[in-house]
Structures are given as C-alpha cells and as structure tokens.
Amino acid sequence: MLRETLGPPPRQPGGDVTSAPLLSVLLVSWNTREQTRQCLESLASTADPDLDYEVVAVDNGSSDGSADLLAGQPRVRLIRNKHNNGFAAAVNQAYRRANGQLILLLTSDIRLHPGALSRMVDHLRERPDVAGVSPLYLNPDGTFQQHYVQQPSFAATIALVTALRRLPGFRQALHRFQMRGEDFSRPRQLASGSCVLLRRAVLGQQTIFDETFPVYWNDAILARQLDQAGHELWMLPDAMVTHSRGASCRLLGPTIRFRHLLGSLVGYLRMTQPRHRLPVFRAVLLADHLVKRLFGRSVPLGLGDLLAALRGDVGPLPDGDTRDWVVLFSRTRWSADGHPTVLGQLAPGQRLLFVDPPGRRPRWRCEVSPIGSAAWHAVAPTALPLGDSVPLVNWINRRIAAGALRDWLDRHAGARLLRLDDERARPVLGRLGEDELLPAGAPRPMERSGRG
Known part of the structure; x- marks a missing residue:
C-alpha cells in the first residue's frame, strides 16, 4: 500500500523494476568506524520488518577500518574511494547507485530511535505535498540539540564568523539564523542535512548536492533550491535521533x-x-x-x-592519518627513558606531540621529529634567553612557540587536544586552536569516548 501511495519505483538502466527497494539509505563514512557501526545497528533495529530498503555506503578513504566494517554488513553496497572526495561528492556517488524512490541522507554520527524511520516514511505517505522530513535531534545525554538553522541573512553570515556577533543587531540576526528560543515541540517547516528523508521525484537525476560545497553549506543550497521550486521540508518531533555532531568534521x-x-x-x-x-x-x-x-x-x-x-577557495581535504593530536607541554625535556608512561596513556585513535619547555639560549627554528608511529617530539623556538624562568620572558617565549607549533599542526589533519603538565605553559591556551583542554595527571587522561 505504501508503494502504491508513493508511486511506482524508479526504473534503473538495465535494472528490474520489481527489484527496486522502497528506500535507499545513503551513508558516507570517513574514519568514524565506531559511530558507523552504531548508526547501522540503530537503522536495522528501528526499520519495520516489512520495510524494503538498501544501504549504499561510500567510504572516503578511511584509515581506521571503516570500509572493512561496511563491507561485512548486510544490505550494504559499498563504494570504496581511494581518497577523501568530500561529503557532497560521496553523497552524489551513492545517489547514482541507489534504486529507491525514497532517499534517506544519513551521516554516521546519527543513531535512530525506535519508530523514527517509520514515522518519517508515514508522514510522506500521508502528505504527498511534502518533499522531505527530518527528525528531532537529541544530544548523547538525551537533552534537546539545537541543530536547526534558517537561511541566513547577510548580517547573520557576518556575525557567524566575526566578533561583530557581540553587537546587538548582529547578535539578534545570528540568533534568528540559529532559531534560538523557537518551538520544536510541534511539526514545522525546516530540515537538517544530517538526517533527512526525501522523495526522489524532487531531486535531480544524477546529483543531490552541489559539489563546489564539499563539506559545508551544501544542505543549505539544497533546501533553498527545493523551497524555490515550491517544495516543503518538515521536522517531526515524534521521530527522534541521537546526534554525536561533527564526528568526521572534527578530524579535519x-x-x-x-x-x-x-x-x-x-x-x-x-x-x-x-x-x-x-x-x-x-x-x-x-x-x-x-x-x-x-x-x-x-x-x-x-x-x-x-x-x-x-576568494571561495576551500583548499584540499586531508587524506591519510587523521588521529587526534594530544599536544603535551611538559616541564621537562623529552627522554625516551624518562617518559615511558606518556605513550602508554594514549588512547586508540590518538597521537602525541610532546613539546619541550623553552631553552636557556635563543633559537629560531622549530623542529618536529617522529618518535615511532604514535608520537612526535617538538623543539619549539625560544625567542629570548633565560627560557621560562622570568614570567615576562616565559610569556613571550610560549606565545611564539605556540605560533610555530600551530603552523606545523595546520599542515597536519586531526583534532587538537591540549594537555598542560607545566602550569607555566598557560600562555599557549587558545593559541593552538585546540578543540579541548585535557586535565593533567588524571588516569588515562587522553581516553575519549565514541571513537573507533
């Protein structure tokens, strides 16, 4: 009955119409093995037994075993890319191989709650005027996640990326864009690209996203195009998902x-x-x-x-090693004999950048050398003599060292987790663009949840 309501399945070149599933799930993977496993498990557990669906997955050259995990999953047809082609291009790759008349865009950091998928499919069956639906997002702790935005005004785009967000007019524009204080307890017209169920009939024949937007804003462009064509996108509060948010993007x-x-x-x-x-x-x-x-x-x-x-040049996307960087500022210099426990504290999916304290004599070169496969040793510049023994000298030396290390880290992908084992290193806070400040001296302080 559902298939009859939604219309006949699409005919693929050289394919059998009767074999086409109702639903195609498009899943993009990049170094998020554990999240991908949880996502697929939630999909399998929430799908109704009679729901005919396929999963078309694209792995963007992961180095953490994500592709092998996907290859062993039932219902999954896997496309392996040798390089990271970006999210938009990977979605389009999967779309060209999909056969369903409904298309579910799904990122690996989503876990569907029981009944969520059925509620979204039923809404499209009941509302032929609706082009797509998204669920209600929850944080991993079960609280509501503000993950919805409107098309931004010009003032909102400026507030989003500058300090002008502190001024009242720009702050209000940013809050309107982020839909702060809005009511999400009832169905309403909006959508999110992390999890959205779309009718194939409203999409292009070969592409869903504009590939000139490899990672960001491609979903905003799609929503704008659908709106201009008169199509409605809805959010359903009784279809819920848990969203870990940015599982792949943070690795950049x-x-x-x-x-x-x-x-x-x-x-x-x-x-x-x-x-x-x-x-x-x-x-x-x-x-x-x-x-x-x-x-x-x-x-x-x-x-x-x-x-x-x-100029609109986003630059290349990284390949290869994308493990987190644990940047450790120590009060003592690196010694293979004196720091055996430091490497033992690394969690899977992490690598260490050990930074020596400033020297007694000035030096202007920044030298970073590998220590095995999981650690690097950094000797940062020392601009002024006396190392870090004089507070003002220490402040200057540490800021210059942080700038040099950031230049090096900018050329190497991976989130930056800062740990200070030396209180005198506090002038570097915020200078490395760190994602997180880790506690010093805690048992296994670098262990992170949700990583494969």
Whole structure:
C-alpha cells in the first residue's frame, strides 16, 4: 500500500523494476568506524520488518577500518574511494547507485530511535505535498540539540564568523539564523542535512548536492533550491535521533575545518546575495582578522588561508592519518627513558606531540621529529634567553612557540587536544586552536569516548 501511495519505483538502466527497494539509505563514512557501526545497528533495529530498503555506503578513504566494517554488513553496497572526495561528492556517488524512490541522507554520527524511520516514511505517505522530513535531534545525554538553522541573512553570515556577533543587531540576526528560543515541540517547516528523508521525484537525476560545497553549506543550497521550486521540508518531533555532531568534521582540524566553512560561505553568498555585498563581507572579515591580530587575539586562519577562503577557495581535504593530536607541554625535556608512561596513556585513535619547555639560549627554528608511529617530539623556538624562568620572558617565549607549533599542526589533519603538565605553559591556551583542554595527571587522561 505504501508503494502504491508513493508511486511506482524508479526504473534503473538495465535494472528490474520489481527489484527496486522502497528506500535507499545513503551513508558516507570517513574514519568514524565506531559511530558507523552504531548508526547501522540503530537503522536495522528501528526499520519495520516489512520495510524494503538498501544501504549504499561510500567510504572516503578511511584509515581506521571503516570500509572493512561496511563491507561485512548486510544490505550494504559499498563504494570504496581511494581518497577523501568530500561529503557532497560521496553523497552524489551513492545517489547514482541507489534504486529507491525514497532517499534517506544519513551521516554516521546519527543513531535512530525506535519508530523514527517509520514515522518519517508515514508522514510522506500521508502528505504527498511534502518533499522531505527530518527528525528531532537529541544530544548523547538525551537533552534537546539545537541543530536547526534558517537561511541566513547577510548580517547573520557576518556575525557567524566575526566578533561583530557581540553587537546587538548582529547578535539578534545570528540568533534568528540559529532559531534560538523557537518551538520544536510541534511539526514545522525546516530540515537538517544530517538526517533527512526525501522523495526522489524532487531531486535531480544524477546529483543531490552541489559539489563546489564539499563539506559545508551544501544542505543549505539544497533546501533553498527545493523551497524555490515550491517544495516543503518538515521536522517531526515524534521521530527522534541521537546526534554525536561533527564526528568526521572534527578530524579535519580547526584550520582546514574553518577554511572550508568560510570558503563555502563565500560561495553561498555569491549565489544568494546581491553582488555588492560580497566585497563588503570580505572587507569586514579582513578588518576583523587584523584587529584580532593587533590585540594579540587568536585567529582561526593565517592570512594566506584567509585570503584564499575569501576568494571561495576551500583548499584540499586531508587524506591519510587523521588521529587526534594530544599536544603535551611538559616541564621537562623529552627522554625516551624518562617518559615511558606518556605513550602508554594514549588512547586508540590518538597521537602525541610532546613539546619541550623553552631553552636557556635563543633559537629560531622549530623542529618536529617522529618518535615511532604514535608520537612526535617538538623543539619549539625560544625567542629570548633565560627560557621560562622570568614570567615576562616565559610569556613571550610560549606565545611564539605556540605560533610555530600551530603552523606545523595546520599542515597536519586531526583534532587538537591540549594537555598542560607545566602550569607555566598557560600562555599557549587558545593559541593552538585546540578543540579541548585535557586535565593533567588524571588516569588515562587522553581516553575519549565514541571513537573507533
């Protein structure tokens, strides 16, 4: 009955119409093995026994065994990419191999609750005027997750990436974009690209996302295109999922991540705003960058990366090793004999960057060398003599060292987890673009949950 209501299944070239499933799940994987396993388990447990569905998965060159996990799963047809082609391109790859008349876009950091998928499918059956539905998002602790946004105003785009968000007018525009204080207890028109069920009939024949937006803003462009075509997207509060949020994106590291965010935002403005507004946006971003540097504030991008992003150049996506960096500032110099426990504290999926304290004599070179396969030893620059024995000298030396190490980390993907075993290293806080400050001296302080 459901298939008759939704219309006949699509005919694939050379395929058998009767073999086409009702639902195709498009899943993209990149170094999130454990989240991918949990996502597939939740899908299998929440799908009704009579629901005919397939999973078309694309692995973007993972190095953590994600592809092998997917290859061994029932219902999964796997496409293995040798390199990280980006989220949008991978979704389009999966879409071209999908046979279903309903398309579920699903990221690996989603876990479906019982009944969520059925509720979404039923809504499309009951409402032929609706093009797609999304669920209600919950945090891993069960609390509501504010994961919905509207199409941003020009003021909201500026507030999103500059310090002007502190000014009342820009702050209000940003809050409207983020839909703060809105009522999500009832069905309403909005959607999220992390988990959205779409009718194939409203999509293109070969692509879903614009691949010039590899990671960010591709779902905003899709929602805008569907809205302009008169199609409605809805959120259903009684269809719930748990969202770990950013499982793959955090592996990019802060510099690559922000360059993609900003570069794609420039592309979004180019498509949606009058031409005169883009130069204004660029000027505001440059001024924000220069003022922050003048007052010694941390900036997400160096000037070269910023200028490239403002041209709309998002840069390449990383391949290879994407393990988290645990950056350890120690009070003593590295010694293979003196630090045997440091490497033992690393959790799976982590690597160590051990940073020596400033030396007694000035040196201007930053040297980073590997220690086996899981650790690197950094000797950062020492700008002034006396190392870190004089507070002002220590402050200067540590800030310069942090800048040099950030330049090195910017060329190596992975989230940055900062641990200070030396209280005198506190001047580096915020200078590495770190994702998290880890406690010093705690048992297995670098263990993280939710990683494969």
